[in-house]
Amino acid sequence: MFSLAQKLLNRSIISATLLLSASAAISAEKPTLTVYSYDSFTSDWGPGPKLKQAFEQQCQCTLTFVPFEDGVTMLNRLYLEKGGKADVLVGLDNNQLANARQSGLFAENNVDLSQLALPIEWQDRTFMPYDYGQYAFIYDQQKLKNPPTSLKALVERQDLKVIYQDPRTSTVGRGLLAWVNTVYPQDQAENAWKTLAKHTVTVGKGWSETYGAFLKGESDMVLSYNTSPLYHQIHEQKDNYAAAEFEEGHIVQIELAAKLKKSQQPELADQFLAFLLSSEAQKTIALHNIMLPVIKTEVEPRFDQFTPFKTLAIPFPSSDDSKAQIQVWQQALSQ
Known part of the structure; x- marks a missing residue:
């Protein structure tokens, strides 16, 4: 016959086991958003880790960055995979826009772009600027x-x-x-x-x-x-x-992000793209990617006082x- 102490111990073990199982189940239910980007963006000193932490607090999801050496290499990998393994791509630019459009791999987003403040007017609904x-x-x-x-x-x-x-x-x-x-x-x-x-x-x-x-x-x-x-x-x-x-x-150069047509998490992808245009994300990107924000927001005194050089062109x-x-x-x- 079990003693009272043994019964209480068993109940505690069972309760702890059930709690761990429930916690694991909740964790397993979290959706995963897979984002392809370039290595300096996802590195420890880049904006990726801070963006991941901030976005995961909002989305109740797991954000997974997959790094590539550069944007061209990343896009080439996407062609080989036929857009089937990523939800979002971060790190295209205006020089790659024609190729990216022709690929047919990307979908229009549902992000409000009215707040954009760029050297040119931006009307593309598929490829979204996040810095320049x-x-x-x-x-x-x-x-x-x-x-x-x-x-x-x-x-x-x-x-x-x-x-x-x-x-x-x-x-x-x-x-x-x-x-x-x-x-x-x-x-x-x-x-x-x-x-x-x-x-x-x-x-x-x-x-x-x-x-x-x-x-x-x-x-x-x-x-x-x-x-x-x-x-x-x-x-x-x-x-x-x-x-x-x-x-x-x-x-x-205008750097761009876009969601994939074959994304398993299209609504989450739109949420992440919208997050990239938030003041919090724009400040993080500016300070760690060392590029200019695409919305009007304060970053840091030296950034805010920065004066661009004469613009020769924005090639497409x-x-x-x-x-x-x-x-x-x-x-x-x-x-």
């Missing part, structure tokens, strides 16, 4: 005292060691592709790439790799964004990094244009 910036070459002011003042000067300056990203795998590389093809006439672009190749240290697959190499001192300048020095100022208290301002003007190249430009770039580097 201007491409620029970054340098260390303590090491480089006479930075080039134009893109043409950068191309010609053989004394400068340069790093940029591969336009076949990197959205930032695509930005330089658009920049060169905007500044140079069509019949001069190949020559410009050849000249630049003579003092290019490396052409990397993605931004993280190339910017890291620059910080290690492997080049004088690296292709990034004119907001990049803000990262060093805000997070490292360093003022030695600067963006070279070019007289021709700077190409603008067709698939054929992109293919032709990449082919010219490849031909120039292979000779």
